[in-house]
Amino acid sequence: MIKPYYETKLGKLYHGDCLEIMPQLEPVDLVLTDPPYGLTDWNNRGTNKKGPFDSEETQLWDKPIDKKTIELLFKFGKHQIIWGANHFLELLKNTKQLFIWNKKLRGMHFNDCEIAWCSQFREACRIFDFHPALNSNKKHPTQKPLELFMWCIFQAQRAINIISIGDPFLGSGTTAIACERLKIKWIGIEISEKYCEIAAKRIEENLTVMERIERSEKGITKKTGLLF
Numbered sequence: 468m469i470k471p472y473y474e475t476k477l478g479k480l481y482h483g484d485c486l487e488i489m490p491q492l493e494p495v496d497l498v499l500t501d502p503p504y505g506l507t508d509w510n511n512r513g514t515n516k517k518g519p520f521d522s523e524e525t526q527l528w529d530k531p532i533d534k535k536t537i538e539l540l541f542k543f544g545k546h547q548i549i550w551g552a553n554h555f556l557e558l559l560k561n562t563k564q565l566f567i568w569n570k571k572l573r574g575m576h577f578n579d580c581e582i583a584w585c586s587q588f589r590e591a592c593r594i595f596d597f598h599p600a601l602n603s604n605k606k607h608p609t610q611k612p613l614e615l616f617m618w619c620i621f622q623a624q625r626a627i628n629i630i631s632i633g634d635p636f637l638g639s640g641t642t643a644i645a646c647e648r649l650k651i652k653w654i655g656i657e658i659s660e661k662y663c664e665i666a667a668k669r670i671e672e673n674l675t676v677m678e679r680i681e682r683s684e685k686g687i688t689k690k691t692g693l694l695f
Contacts, residue, residue, distance in 0.1 A: 472660075473667035473689070475674065478643055478653035482663045485635035485656040486536060489543045492654060495633035497623055498544030499645075501611050502636045504554040505531025534558055543633055548619050550611065552584035563590045566622070568615055571598045583619070588626040606665045607639035616645040640666030644673045 469491055472482040481488050537558045540547055548566065552559060566583040573579055595618050602612040623629060630652060634642035637655035639662055646653035647670060657663045671679065671689040682688040 472657075472663045473670070475647065475670065476678070477647055477650065478655065478670075480637060480640075480643065480655045480657065480663060480666060480670070482657060482660055484658055486539060488656050489539045489635055492543070492633070494542070495544050495631040495654060496546065496627065496629045497620075497632045498540050498547045498549070498634070499616060499619055499623075499632050499642050500540070500548070500634045500636050501550040501609060501638065502532045502536070502540075503530055504551045504609075531555075532558070540635065543635065546586045546588050546623065546627055548583050548585050548623065550581060550583045553582045556584075559584050562587050563592075564588070565592045566619060567592065567594045568611075569594050569596045571596055585623075588623060593622055605639075606669065607662060610639050611641055613641055613644055613648075616641050617648065620645055620649060620651070637666055638662055640669045643670050647673050 469481060469483075469488060471479040473480040481492075532555050537555075540549065549559070550568075552565070562584060564585040564587050566585055568581045568583075570578070570580055595615055597612055597614055599612075601614075602610065620629065620632070631654065632642065632646050632651055633654040633656075635656045637643060637657040640655065643653050643655045643666065655666065657666060668689050671682075674682070679688060
């Protein structure tokens with residue numbers, strides 16, 4: 468059995484390639500994830516220039532998503548909310564439900580909005596208004612707002628029973644933090660050890676004081692610099 472890189476009472480974070488790890492795990496009720504869009508390749512396509520996402524580290528976590536990955540996402544969860552859907556629509560099925568993050572900007576940001584493909588647990592599109600400037604203290608270049616992911620979970624809970632949530636591209640840990648806040652079981656996978664460590668510390672900071680004290684006494688807490 469694969470050993471977690473980090474865990475809490477509610478969840479487990481695994482370090483490695485999600486294509487190898489997902490088949491070893493029990494399915495979850497909902498996959499909530501923001502997979503790689505392949506921006507490294509997109510920036511360099513047809514040029515000899517290095518784009519802002521071009522680095523060895525970025526190429527590790529920004530490998531373009533493919534059909535095999537999508538198939539595993541559908542096996543890993545009964546339902547899915549997959550952000551960045553406009554980058555790989557050809558790999559997804561038709562749906563009547565999309566989530567849209569409206570950044571409340573027009574032509575003043577990389578994108579005016581971002582789109583999530585949803586398995587059809589409801590027949591409706593929904594829009595979440597949230598200014599990117601409010602997504603402060605980002606630890607990952609493509610980190611989504613915690614408020615956005617909590618909203619996604621609330622929307623899904625109106626239609627389906629959610630006991631567990633999985634994110635195969637956990638990044639800096641936003642999905643796990645949302646689950647900890649809402650007391651939902653979670654599973655996260657992250658290929659970069661750097662972001663596993665960042666995610667673990669962010670998750671630890673979002674535990675209750677009593678949980679952190681208990682974990683500290685057991686010697687399993689992550690050092691975050693917080694005062695209890």
